[in-house]
């Protein structure tokens with residue numbers, strides 16, 4: 028990649044959340060291996076982001092590569108309407124085995140946002156089938172993030188989400204304050220008061236409550252008390268509201284449990300999975316519900332669930348996902364995540380004393396430093412690259428979620444780089 032290529036990129040290609048008028052600089056990555064990204068000038072960066080939670084086993088993994096190669100020689104794609112194939116069946120067998128016993132009806136979607144759309148559509152169609160079409164609103168909490176499509180946007184945080192921009196178009200949903208009790212702190216039952224009130228007043232109009240279990244991701248990187256999620260489950264039961272857990276970021280071991288809902292010992296009615304499902308190889312997601320809910324959904328006049336993407340259950344993606352889950356099922360993820368957690372707690376703790384740091388939070392293989400002020404993106408990004416690491420902050424948040432396979436030495440390099448860059452912000 029030369030300067031011409033980068034110039035073309037700046038002039039013609041949109042990147043996530045960027046301006047075409049003032050594009051931010053992009054770093055040219057030409058290959059990746061394990062936990063390292065290689066830039067076109069040969070520089071190697073230790074990756075703290077796992078390409079947004081997804082590459083949990085590291086890049087260029089021999090088993091995932093082989094699964095892709097084996098599948099590509101059989102068929103890359105075939106329509107899923109009226110046809111099935113071994114890759115989808117293998118994957119769904121594993122998904123059903125890994126999730127709670129009642130979660131056994133799988134819908135394969137193309138991306139996290141679509142998995143959320145599908146979950147919402149399931150909830151709405153469920154109540155139509157139950158002759159309660161007035162139950163058509165959603166409840167959620169502030170500081171959530173559920174994706175960039177329209178129904179997903181409607182349940183993203185009303186302040187840092189895109190509500191202002193699309194206010195006339197987005198469905199008005201019901202928001203409770205975000206949980207305040209932290210994961211490791213004391214539980215304050217008053218945390219649930221506002222939510223109870225909203226349930227009481229509105230339950231007859233509410234189809235489902237959607238929430239990220241235990242860790243709120245892109246809406247604020249907040250880590251909350253399991254009792255809050257327990258309370259949510261109890262209120263959903265009491266008021267006959269479906270519970271959707273958006274596990275797209277938290278799923279597949281990231282928080283130290285295979286799924287976030289396990290921290291609270293609850294079982295959701297519907298879960299959304301994505302991000303790490305293929306080990307970061309390609310886009311795929313899943314929405315899983317129970318037999319009872321699945322069957323109820325199909326009792327409408329339509330008689331079917333009304334969704335079916337063109338690339339549903341893409342065999343290449345399914346084959347790699349199945350292998351990624353096989354690695355998880357056989358592997359050491361629990362020990363790896365536990366070691367990363369211990370090391371993050373130890374090595375990020377000293378940052379709490381810095382004047383520029385408001386809070387340090389760790390759960391599983393997630394480390395978050397909340398700063399007092401928002402960062403200057405261009406300069407902090409370059410500072411991290413100069414330190415030999417890839418960390419991409421947003422707003423006041425500097426956070427990492429490394430591959431589970433990152434060794435202690437690389438993780439220390441990463442945390443030391445964060446320490447130096449953050450403490451130089453003064």
Ligand SMILES: *Cc1c(COP(=O)(O)O)cnc(C)c1O
Pocket residue numbers: 138139140141143172173174175239244245273274275276301302
């Ligand atoms: C990333 C994310 C999504 C959206 O997934 P995409 O694949 O980007 O569409 C939804 N919910 C949560 C919790 C996420 O972290």
